[in-house]
Amino acid sequence: MKNNANKLNKSKIIKLEELNWKQIENLDKNKTIFFLPISPLEQHGPHLPVGTDLLTIKDVVNNAVKILNKKNPDLTFVLIPPIPIGYCKFNTEFPGSISVSGKVVRDVVYSVGSALGNHKFKYMVVCTFHLAVGHLRGIYSAMKKLESEFDLKTCEPWGPIYFKRDIEKREPKLGFDTSKEVHGGFRETSLMKYQYPYLVDESYKKLQSIYRDVMSPRVLGKNFKEIGLKDGYIGSPARADADYGRWFFNEIVNVFVESTLKLLKGEQQEELPNYIKVAMKALFWQ
Numbered sequence: 001m002k003n004n005a006n007k008l009n010k011s012k013i014i015k016l017e018e019l020n021w022k023q024i025e026n027l028d029k030n031k032t033i034f035f036l037p038i039s040p041l042e043q044h045g046p047h048l049p050v051g052t053d054l055l056t057i058k059d060v061v062n063n064a065v066k067i068l069n070k071k072n073p074d075l076t077f078v079l080i081p082p083i084p085i086g087y088c089k090f091n092t093e094f095p096g097s098i099s100v101s102g103k104v105v106r107d108v109v110y111s112v113g114s115a116l117g118n119h120k121f122k123y124m125v126v127c128t129f130h131l132a133v134g135h136l137r138g139i140y141s142a143m144k145k146l147e148s149e150f151d152l153k154t155c156e157p158w159g160p161i162y163f164k165r166d167i168e169k170r171e172p173k174l175g176f177d178t179s180k181e182v183h184g185g186f187r188e189t190s191l192m193k194y195q196y197p198y199l200v201d202e203s204y205k206k207l208q209s210i211y212r213d214v215m216s217p218r219v220l221g222k223n224f225k226e227i228g229l230k231d232g233y234i235g236s237p238a239r240a241d242a243d244y245g246r247w248f249f250n251e252i253v254n255v256f257v258e259s260t261l262k263l264l265k266g267e268q269q270e271e272l273p274n275y276i277k278v279a280m281k282a283l284f285w286q
């Protein structure tokens with residue numbers, strides 16, 4: 001019987017773990033783009049699952065790849081399995097948060113990228129929904145190393161858009177200040193109500209709004225409990241709305257699609273704002 005396993009079915013999302021090395025070797029190095037989702041399990045308040053960032057990034061990448069497949073049938077988009085790690089030390093006072101050092105994040109991203117670069121692949125999109133500075137530092141130092149050591153072009157789409165507050169400029173009028181929604185608040189609760197309503201505990205409706213400026217020097221280096229966040233969220237989860245969740249989800253997907261197209265065209269990516277770059281440099285590896 002003829003074995004067609006080596007033929008790729010491009011109408012389906014291509015997952016790296018389902019390919020054999022022969023199929024991988026046969027991919028066109030200049031026309032294949034890999035996606036590496038990497039976000040930790042981290043507490044997101046008493047109402048959201050610890051996998052909020054991981055589930056979100058996994059679904060965002062899936063949807064972005066579906067759109068990209070339609071737009072660019074001559075290219076091959078390959079999904080690397082989501083890696084459930086990241087730096088979130090400030091949240092480990094809560095059970096379920098698993099933090100690795102920024103160095104480990106760097107080593108993992110570098111190892112994956114160099115495995116591709118060593119075989120002459122050209123493109124990798126590093127996908128995270130978790131944006132702790134220590135996590136980003138790991139990702140960006142790995143990307144820098146990969147770009148200089150290999151002919152591998154990389155990008156991280158979400159950090160620049162989030163920190164430049166572009167979402168606040170684009171989002172529908174809501175009648176309240178969304179700039180203080182940081183963690184497990186209105187935005188993430190809305191996202192989960194849209195994506196995984198059965199994983200959102202109904203108690204979210206009664207949670208009070210709590211705000212903290214996590215970038216302020218006063219709170220830098222402290223964990224959530226030390227700055228009075230005993231329930232583990234920052235923002236106003238009670239306002240959550242699945243329709244906003246749908247809008248936000250699609251907006252994130254579009255950011256990933258646009259950023260991937262820019263990567264392919266060799267166009268300049270959005271950059272992290274300076275205050276984040278400065279914070280990344282100032283940080284010790286921990």
Ligand SMILES: [Zn+2]
Nearest residue numbers: 052053184188
């Ligand atoms: Zn999150």
